[in-house]
Amino acid sequence: MAVLAALFFGFALVGLFGFGGGFGMIPLMKTLALSHHWLSIAAFDEAIAMGQVTPGPVAISATFIGERAAGVPGALVATVAVFLPSLVIVVLLTHWYAHLRRRPGTQHVLHATLAGIVGLIGAVTVSIGRGVIRDAGELALAALIALLVWRWRLPYWGVILGAGVVGVVLLRPS
Amino acid sequence: MRGTAAPGPAPAPGRKPDLRELVTVYGKIGILGFGGGYAVLAFIRAEVVTSRAWMTDEQFDHIVEMTAFAPGATTINVMAAIAYRLLGPAGVAVGALAVLWPSFLVILALAAATAVMRQPWLVGALRGVEVAVVGLLATVVATLGKDLPRHMLLYAIAAGAFVLTLAGLDPVWTVLLAAAAGALDFLVRRRPFPTPGAGRSSPGETTSAPKP
Numbered sequence: 332m333a334v335l336a337a338l339f340f341g342f343a344l345v346g347l348f349g350f351g352g353g354f355g356m357i358p359l360m361k362t363l364a365l366s367h368h369w370l371s372i373a374a375f376d377e378a379i380a381m382g383q384v385t386p387g388p389v390a391i392s393a394t395f396i397g398e399r400a401a402g403v404p405g406a407l408v409a410t411v412a413v414f415l416p417s418l419v420i421v422v423l424l425t426h427w428y429a430h431l432r433r434r435p436g437t438q439h440v441l442h443a444t445l446a447g448i449v450g451l452i453g454a455v456t457v458s459i460g461r462g463v464i465r466d467a468g469e470l471a472l473a474a475l476i477a478l479l480v481w482r483w484r485l486p487y488w489g490v491i492l493g494a495g496v497v498g499v500v501l502l503r504p505s
Numbered sequence: 506m507r508g509t510a511a512p513g514p515a516p517a518p519g520r521k522p523d524l525r526e527l528v529t530v531y532g533k534i535g536i537l538g539f540g541g542g543y544a545v546l547a548f549i550r551a552e553v554v555t556s557r558a559w560m561t562d563e564q565f566d567h568i569v570e571m572t573a574f575a576p577g578a579t580t581i582n583v584m585a586a587i588a589y590r591l592l593g594p595a596g597v598a599v600g601a602l603a604v605l606w607p608s609f610l611v612i613l614a615l616a617a618a619t620a621v622m623r624q625p626w627l628v629g630a631l632r633g634v635e636v637a638v639v640g641l642l643a644t645v646v647a648t649l650g651k652d653l654p655r656h657m658l659l660y661a662i663a664a665g666a667f668v669l670t671l672a673g674l675d676p677v678w679t680v681l682l683a684a685a686a687g688a689l690d691f692l693v694r695r696r697p698f699p700t701p702g703a704g705r706s707s708p709g710e711t712t713s714a715p716k717p
Contacts, residue, residue: 346577348680352542353578354645358676366675380634381615383641386539387608388578394609398616406613410605417577418597421585428571436691441574442698443687444680446659449650450666451676456642458671463635472633476640481647488539490637498633503625 334401335408337367342393342412349417351448353389356413358455360392369400376463383491390414472497520558521591528603530557531584535604538580545580553587560587581605654698658690 341363349356357379364370370378375396382392390413397409424431431437464470476494479485522530530552538545546569553559568590572582581601588600621627653659666679691697 344677348576348677350576350680351649352645353580354642356577357642358670362675376635376638377631379638380631381612383634383638384631385608385611385615386536387605388581390578390581391605391608391612394612395616398613403613406609406616410609414577414581414601414605417575417582418585418601420575420577421572421582422589422594422597424571424575425586425589428574431574435697436688437574439691439697440684440687442653442659443662443690444684445649446653446662446687447666447680447683449646449653450663450668450683451670451679452642452649453646453663454667454670456639456646459635459642460639463632463639469636472636473640473643476637477643477647480641480644486544487542487641488544490641491539491634494633494637495630496633498629498631498636499626500629502632502636503629505625 335404338397338400338405338408339412341367342397342409343416345393346390346413346416347420349390350444351452354452355448356390357392357459358451360390360396361455361458364396364400367400369396372462374399376459379459383487384495469502522557522559524592524595524599526557527588527592527596527600531588531600531603532607534584535607538604542579546583549580549583549587559591564590654700656698658686659698662686 342360345356345359345363349359360379361375364375364378365372378392378395378399379389381395382389385391391410393409393413394406397405397407399405401408460473464473472494476490480487480490534545534549534552538548550562550565554562554565565587568583568586569579572579572586575582581604584600584604585597588596592599615622650663662683666683669679669682670676
């Protein structure tokens with residue numbers, strides 16, 4: 332029961348503060364999962380990868396973390412908690428957005444928040460990268476992927492599929 | 506952001522679906538909407554605007570713009586806002602369930618199948634995707650950063666958040682601090698940031714390029 336409560340409040344905070352799209356949640360999920368020892372660092376990286384290979388948003392990694400922490404009930408609680416805040420906020424925004432947009436400070440605070448998120452995701456890129464990338468070849472693969480998405484707008488599903496195939500061929504443990 | 510124009514005459518926008526139609530469409534997006542992000546936004550637009558005319562392109566753009574103010578996954582937020590506009594709170598609840606259950610079940614199956622998870626080919630595939638995630642995270646940093654106004658305070662906030670996070674501060678505090686810094690700056694200076702693309706952008710940079 333205590334684990335379920337921790338999952339609920341922990342992932343509700345992730346859902347509440349993860350601005351900047353689904354990837355904005357990854358730093359929060361990492362701190363949450365590791366501080367409660369629900370997952371090892373390697374298993375967390377794997378959970379994020381699994382969030383990528385399934386359809387649906389990255390935040391679905393919460394399901395996997397919840398399952399590891401407390402089985403199927405944990406998965407349910409974590410999933411509901413991570414999506415609930417944003418759903419409520421979207422409903423509230425629908426009513427208040429026109430009003431909110433006219434307030435000059437709103438955009439200002441949003442930009443400052445997003446600047447913070449840029450730093451956050453930058454830091455998590457470094458910390459996940461340090462754990463995941465083991466040699467120059469893998470670093471080159473990550474850089475190539477970044478380039479393909481950034482310069483040539485390769486869609487994410489193509490990236491994930493391609494990276495999975497490259498992984499099967501080249502990164503398979505013997 | 507704008508997808509391809511609707512081919513031929515589309516039905517008059519504004520037709521409201523019933524819950525069953527919403528479940529069908531959202532379930533389809535939940536099963537086929539791999540990868541998230543702009544690719545899935547284009548998919549949602551194709552379903553909701555182009556082929557079903559539940560709303561206009563302008564309404565869809567407005568919703569995407571609005572969800573920048575919400576935390577969480579953009580695709581789910583956009584779908585929730587659409588469902589709410591069409592069918593109210595029941596639409597949000599049913600729509601979220603319809604889009605999330607396929608991923609939820611796949612993740613649970615993967616989590617349960619530990620023996621399968623240790624298959625060398627699957628470990629290799631996941632390793633490949635983990636490496637891809639590092640690359641994707643880097644592009645998210647670049648994309649989000651590009652859309653921000655060019656301003657010293659924002660650079661300072663981003664740099665501060667980077668250092669604090671690596672030093673181990675809980676990201677919740679980092680987000681709160683960043684928002685508080687923005688609020689304080691606005692109260693003191695009473696002037697907005699320059700709009701992205703205008704003002705002090707470095708030469709040669711195309712900040713005004715439309716989003717994908």
